[in-house]
Amino acid sequence: MSNRFSDVASLKEELAGVDYLSDDGIAGVVYLADRLEKPILVEGPAGTGKTQLAKSVSEITGARLIRLQCYEGLDEAKALYEWNYKKQLLRIQAESSGEEWDDISEDIFSDEFLLTRPLLEAISADEPVVLLIDEVDRVELETEALLLEILSDYQVSIPELGTIEAKQIPLVFLTSNNTRELSEALKRRCLYLHVDYPDLEREKEIVLTKVPDITENLADQVARVVRSIRQIELKKHPSVSETLDWAKTLVLLGVEKIDEQTATQTINILLKYQSDINKALKDLATADGVSP
């Protein structure tokens, strides 16, 4: 059992120390993941700080962050390991005289000729690492199976070498934007954490921490406007990072109080679809708002 964190409350504080404002759910699950030695599957809308969570945890634990960015067509050779063919070929040519094949074959399938890719690297590292498997929903269903062995047993099997077991148990984060349903097998091996848009108080705190020179009053207004916008049915709701961008813009423009005009002029930072912008502006200008 690893004990990176002493308890949930102190973990929350440590995270806040590196400017990541978590809540009970987030800190609780990270704490459990450490205790149970299980990976965390983080799901939620884009731009709610899923990747940032992994980065922040690596920062507070002082561990190296190893990142595997997933994409369609990712395969074993790019995720796990690959034999260095060119080097193997050179080795064979260099020793072509006299030596028995058995010796060479034993030789060319050794560590020296193995190119480690992120997953294997995380397993074989001596120092503590945080492994981040980003946007795991982008790989095909079949490729997911690649991850299963490493997620449940923290080991990688290489036919020519045998099984490589982890020297230390890395803290693993998988993120997903939920564009497709992940397989049951993968979910079963992970702790599940859903990160949603923060509530008003937390969003305000985030704005205050991340945007220098912002007044508390303005941060409060920003959080309120964003909350109102998120209640409208839109194609894409403003993410936390967009909220931060908007807050920074308002600070740069020297705005002290958000009125309708400022909102209209800068709303394109929060919303990226023209239809959304039109709808939000129309909606915000009516005092009644949407019926609850």
Next chain:
Amino acid sequence: MSVTESAGFDETVAMQEGIGDPILDLLNGFIVQLRSAGLPVSLTENLDAMEAVKHVPLGDRQTFKYALAATLVKHHNHWKAFETVFEVYFSLRGDEFSIGDDTLELPEMDDDEQQGEQTSGDQQGGGGDNLSPEELAEMLYRSLMRGDQQMMRGVARQAVKRYAGMEPGRPVGGTYYLYRTLRNLDLDGVLERLLEQEQNEEGDAPSDFEQRLQRDEYQSRIDSLQQEIEAEIRRRLVADRGVEAMAKTLRKPLPEDVDFMHASREEMASLRKAIYPLTRKLAARLQRKRRHGRKGPLDFRRTVRASLSYGGVPAEPKFRNPRPHKPEIFVIADISGSVAAFARFTLHLVYAISGQFSKVRAFVFIDGLDEVTHMFEGVEDINEAVHRVNTEADVVWVDGHSDYGHALQVFWEKYGKEIGPRTSIMILGDARNNYHASESWIIKAMHEKARAVHWLNPEPNSYWDTGDSIVGEYAQHCDGTFEVRNLRQLEGFVEHLA
């Protein structure tokens, strides 16, 4: 795995490991409840949960809840169901939630903010029992004004006690009590009063924009008050009737089991969000078939080229890539009154599908038929498109009662020629034909020309071919007829299709 069996199994596992704590018994009971609510909890997840609770302080309700959620709930749509079961099951456990001391004190107010009318409440030592209705209303108003969570909880408890009229053993559901409580509190009136108060304080009249923000703020406070009231009612009901009975009454279908025809507005909204991943899945499945499908014919030129590296021996035959399969989809949907709710949903589905496939054509009918493909093109707001379909499409021929026969005839005359061997046709409707002619030969003819014809019926299987439903007559010419009443069944259809 049936519930009773699996529960027995889990218990044996716990025994074998030599742990018989009361907390594990408790957890087992909880998991049985989760399973009967329909959540898929596997054995490993069960074990994980047992391991997890060892590491969290049991006194901390919130952390305990998150620990269970992280190990047992792997799907965001299931969170609500989990939360309900959790709140019911653990409602009477934990100190602050015990029901024994019935007169929960309303928190004392700060003296400096205290107004004259409030002092009477103070004198009663915060018992709150002797407050007049006006005083309670005033208290409610103040708690909302300040957004004081603690005070709101107190008000909620007091209000439920006073207004809900709960009596032990009364066979009514929680909604009835909720309605009674809310009616007495008149929250809409309170909201207006809060807003007026705000305006008076501001002096000059605020713009619509500011008013809007204010309203949202108060609305969210009122929502949280309402949640407190619901929790309080639930707590009392559980105390009265016991955990099992309550868990059963409060059980709601999981999002994937919600019937399209009877979905409420919120359920509809969550269904819409769920469709998108489903169409991705559909597209991904079809694409995969394209990529990993049967190899094409031998490619002579590339085989010879590859043979050079084996000294001219064609040791490695090369094949042409198979021709990419570009599916064409025709969706023909009934939008008459009998399936209106389902029709709205299918239009959303059509919209979502058209984003994933290059060629999707949509037709709607009642007793006439019209093509609506263009209404979905380049539209960013699906609700607008659906609205246009419902108002602009020319689908009424005589009287606006479903006539499948005539609608199919129109389709066949106008668009029949455009059906090709790559076309998949999906017909959505209940086949309630009002005793008109069926014209099922058209389906047969379609089936001969097209790649596949599927019929999706939003009615339960047992209603098929009763009354004026003639789905059986059409079904004999289709590749498949499916009952599609909820997301789970729709997903089943997608799997079948791909």
